[in-house]
Amino acid sequence: MPDTALHDLRIIELAQGVAGPYCGKLFADLGADVVKVEPPEGDHARRAGPFRNGEPNPEGSGLFLYLNTNKRGVTADLATDDGRAAVLGLLAGADVLVTDMYEDELLTLGLDYEDLRGRFPALVFTSLTPFGRGGPHGSYRGNAFTVYHSSGLGWETPAQQVRDPANQPPLAPGNPQADYFTGVTGAAATMGAIFQRESTGRGQLVDISGQEANANHVRLTISGVVHTPDLVPPRAKANFDFLVPCSDGYVFLTPYNLDHWWERFQQIMGSPEWAASDAFLTAEDRGLNCDAIEPLVHMWSMQHTRAELYQMALDIGIPCFPVYSPAEMMESAQFIDRGFLESVEDPEAGPYVRPGPASLFERTPFNQDGRAPRLGEHNDELVGKPTEDAPVQQAGDRRPAHRRAAGDLPLSGVRVADFGWILSVPHSTAWLGALGAEVIRVESEQRLDLLRTMGLTRGSGGIPGIERSGNFNGLNYSKHGVTLNIQTDRGKELAKELVSRSDIVTMNFAAGVAERLGLGYEDMKAVKPDIIMMSGSPLGQTGPESHSTGWGPTTLAYTTLPYVTGYEGGTPSSMGGAYPDFAIGVHMAFAMMSALRYRDRTGHGQHIDVAMGETVVAMTPEPLLEWTMLGTDPQRRGNRDPHRAPQGVYPSVGDDRWVAISVEDDAMWAGLRSALGDPAWASDPSLDTVEGRQARHDDIDRELSAWTAERTSHEAAEALQAAGIAATPVLDGPELVQDPQLRHRGFFVDIDHPEVGVTASAGIPLWFSETQLHYGSAPLLGQHNREVFTDLVGLEPEEFERLVRDSVIV
Template structure:
């Protein structure tokens, strides 16, 4: 890898991105923002779901270049449209691979192999190529053909079994957090493979199974079962070792605060803050074991205090005494939050069609990188000429012929 400008530590790395929907596109955005040249491959024959089927267009106007989902996930990349079922387009893919370092994809298991573009095919074109494959369950094993989205993969991986209220049914977490978690791990795995290649000259295939990533986030459940023979139960927002530990209603509509008290000393402080010093010595609440036995009553006491105050007021007074607390923030509150804003997680990007828009940037900060190398998501097929004509060296007539035959499409 060659060193680049201060905000482009991955300059000189070229990545071919076949990502679909979330995990691989998210990983590509990370790598592109750190200076890698990421070439996003898509096709008019079947528009990527982020362009066509998730969310609405900017300003309520539909269009393949106006999707908020696409423009937020596919920033810092170049874009080409190749119909990879066409043999001519497949040859273009091989030409790009020959001058690239990494290929990333999360098609269903076996799709690229059947097109002659799998790892074994591509390493014949470039022996030290690194190929990352993302999937629901992995590309080998009895369930390798399984497909789906985050919620059903999380179910298989065990997450809902420990999520939900005591005595209630299993619950999935909201949103698509597994995709973003997998995408982040993909970034680290690609960087590790690039470092390995730098030391050995060898490429390799990387596999990222979403189910395994989710299961790896449940260490307590696995440890408790293997060591003690206990199966983890759902306990809502409570904790086995802390009390109070819950979310509590505050003043206002649907306003809540999360509180976690770690010790008897913190509980005594909280009793003073609430103006209920006598509760610290009350036999029902005097130590954590007693508080756990009487947790319903305990939560009622805390709720009675929080319901007349705002989430931020509760947070500030408890944090002032070193007690863990935080307001339950929704997207609107976060976007208006001064701390969130000052940290620079929201960045502005100038998009050719939709203008200046705010986009979520990388959730990390570098002391020597004031702003990563962000730029807006590509228009559909925006860089066809630059990649096929410029990078690969095809003449204008050849490029037009490939467009007419819909190999570039």
């Protein structure tokens, strides 16, 4: 048996498309035995393509092949007794069921959680649906498009590029990103439930709402609505656009946010006189004058190629990445050096290139070598055969003794030394903290987290202060906090002392910084041989471009996602919600829990290298598959979809109010006609097929817009959902915070902060039937210094006080 992280798990995947299969893929590629159950006609991703030479082939769909690596596959007709019996037989030997079927469908089949829990008490039942179970919208139909627009992300996309709101509606990404978010959220939550089972012997329902999984990415907006509502920006452009034109395309460039970046940027521009203006001295000044600065920067940038700008930015350490097409991304020296893009020769699909893994495990790497199953390939092996007995759970708590004593949550007794800052790593450790881990956030007064400093200008309730940042407090709950100057020798020693008492250590320093500080993985392993270390960065810890500097949103340019996202005929577009930082954080949480499970079984720790760019490409396979299988360059198409029509965002009553509608198939088109009152324009028989509707999409859009413009977005969505049509209001931040579905499901949690008081924060986007997550306040700066350094690390009180005076613990 190969040495894989999760080979002792068996997952039954009763799901189609993207969200459920991506969840299953993350397990399968780390060694779990994932059995995919398809209907007799197959997963609809088999019909999505792309196909070799454009010729449909259910065994040669690029998307299906990518999402279903390393799985075994069976078919079952759930409308029959034999089909349902086949699923029950598979569940007898399973640890987890992953399904994207709606609750009402499962109840009809007798395969819902309540039907199964008595028969399979140790089964973790993971449900992935657009709006989750229960609540006023639990039965709403949806897909990646409507989920994205229901979450606040659509409202914010494109970020800082909307100059004409009436003619630039909220925008969806160029691939079903929302489903990938839902899938990885399901994977991370499932790992939490598996850890919980170690203490109780029982499985539970893991209920994932696509809306919540996507709203997780607008956490900063939610914090703004709660803490500083007067400062929540409009959808129209109000700050710098990341997109900067060059002589041969575009880069994402942000030299404006920090003063030292702006100083360096002036130098590479040749120190023009205009850039030294007193009006541009501070980041706040520059933001207020962005419309004056941008044209002047663009006059300079247009004189250079993307490669020239990227190299200049690399040399001086400011965030800049070229906007790559799929063909250009394939030439990336960084991806080539790291072997990230994988060439495949498939007998049905022919040669193509797919993304590599979302993260690199040093000891138990993701592996995609196992081909996706052919339709029904393993029926003879698995269906109707005697199954293994259900996993036997030993009586009592199976965790190590020190973890049993620490508490009853999934990760109780796990200690995390968190050296991360800003967004992605802190979000990953907030997951671990909410699941019960003791997370010790290590900060320094010499280098305050940028989210803390936002409290100085955007303090909660309009009161400035580094403890009053809604963004910091809403991202760093359930943690302890210490301060440590790791630039000093004694500070480095104390960091290692803390790590020697920890299970996991996290960092997102620029590549090479930890090693230069003497805090790299080999240094950590020397003091704690079984340590798990997770490093996050824009492009990874190795490779010729590993020293790149970047925010998540600028790194996005490298991944082809902005290239395929945008209005038809328009420019590449950036995404809302500080994307992709929080998606990266969820992947990190899944990776760390997977490594922890492996260490519990074998005693071996390992290093995990998470490169933002690679993780996003792993969630954006479609452009790369289309280019390498068909040789076509994907085009920006706004809110439309090649497989659905009509689909779009339509105006409704009110200023800049919109409703998102997606007609998935011909049956849903019939429902739309009925909901509209069977108007004469819709009775044309040519519209009864998706091809006919695509051909007349503009005509349909005009008629639909006239209908929606007479209704509020909520009225329109409710009327359409009553007819079984995927539709949702496009929610902005304030509407999101008041959304009845999110409130019903408890997505917002009230946390009592010692300085700010009780306020609402976006919680971890999951719901467990048996486990109550832990939400404690974000720490004050250095709040737990004495507790951690004396009680845990073992400093004598006199030495502690001396190190405080010497600005080591500071």
